[in-house]
Amino acid sequence: MRGFVIYGIIFILLFPCSINLCPGQTAYASKTILKNIGKEILSGKDVSKINEKYLYQLIDSILVSDSAERKWYLKVFRILRISVTGDITQEVGFSEKEYVEQFSNEAFNMPTTDLISYARDIGEIFRTEEENPIQSAKEYILKIKESLTQLNCQKIDIFSKSLFDSINEKTK
Numbered sequence: 001m002r003g004f005v006i007y008g009i010i011f012i013l014l015f016p017c018s019i020n021l022c023p024g025q026t027a028y029a030s031k032t033i034l035k036n037i038g039k040e041i042l043s044g045k046d047v048s049k050i051n052e053k054y055l056y057q058l059i060d061s062i063l064v065s066d067s068a069e070r071k072w073y074l075k076v077f078r079i080l081r082i083s084v085t086g087d088i089t090q091e092v093g094f095s096e097k098e099y100v101e102q103f104s105n106e107a108f109n110m111p112t113t114d115l116i117s118y119a120r121d122i123g124e125i126f127r128t129e130e131e132n133p134i135q136s137a138k139e140y141i142l143k144i145k146e147s148l149t150q151l152n153c154q155k156i157d158i159f160s161k162s163l164f165d166s167i168n169e170k171t172k
Contacts, residue, residue, distance in 0.1 A: 029057055038076040047083040055080065055088055059095050063102060070103070078114075081121075093125040097140075100159075104144045108152035108159070115155060116162045123166025133167050 029037075037054050038061075041047060047055065059080055061073035081092045096118045100107040108115065126133040126140070141160050148156060 029054055034058055034061060038073065041076050041079050047080060048085075052088065055084060056091055059084075059088070059091050062095055062099050067106070070106075090125070090128075093121040097122045097125050101140065101143060104147045105149055105152050108148060108155050112155065112158060115159055119159045119162035120166040123163040126163070127167045134164070137163055137167060 034054065034057055037050060038058060041050070041058075058073065058076055062070060062077045064070050064073065077092075077095075081096075084092060100118060100122065107118070110118075122140075123137070126137045130136040141156070141163070144159075145153070145156055
């Protein structure tokens with residue numbers, strides 16, 4: 001028993017984050033915790049009162065592979081994207097960019113106003129994060145076009161225009 005306690009103490013000293021003792025721990029919260037926080041947000045909880053590590057994880061949750069789960073997280077995401085401030089807003093843009101690329105047909109089924117808003121955020125990511133934003137955006141659009149169904153191709157021009165307008169608007 002004494003040996004077990006000693007090994008336990010050594011483990012805690014060597015790996016304190018493994019038992020959730022670190023304040024900015026990078027481990028992901030359980031689904032239950034995120035779901036509960038998401039429910040609070042959907043019920044009107046002030047987003048500024050929520051720990052940023054959970055906000056980042058909720059924002060990234062729009063990339064989960066399960067479509068039903070992703071649909072629920074998108075409801076939370078819609079609130080977060082208009083409520084967060086500071087550095088977290090950039091994470092919103094990164095997640096939108098990846099979401100549109102990974103789940104293009106789903107994204108292009110959104111209302112056009114939402115899709116345009118995403119395109120503007122994504123354009124800002126290209127403008128601030130890419131060495132050659134126009135070329136990177138063109139490659140991004142081509143990837144999306146490859147995966148879109150014929151029905152959803154109708155919105156690609158609107159999306160592209162908004163994305164490029166966002167890039168160009170800030171570089172003039």
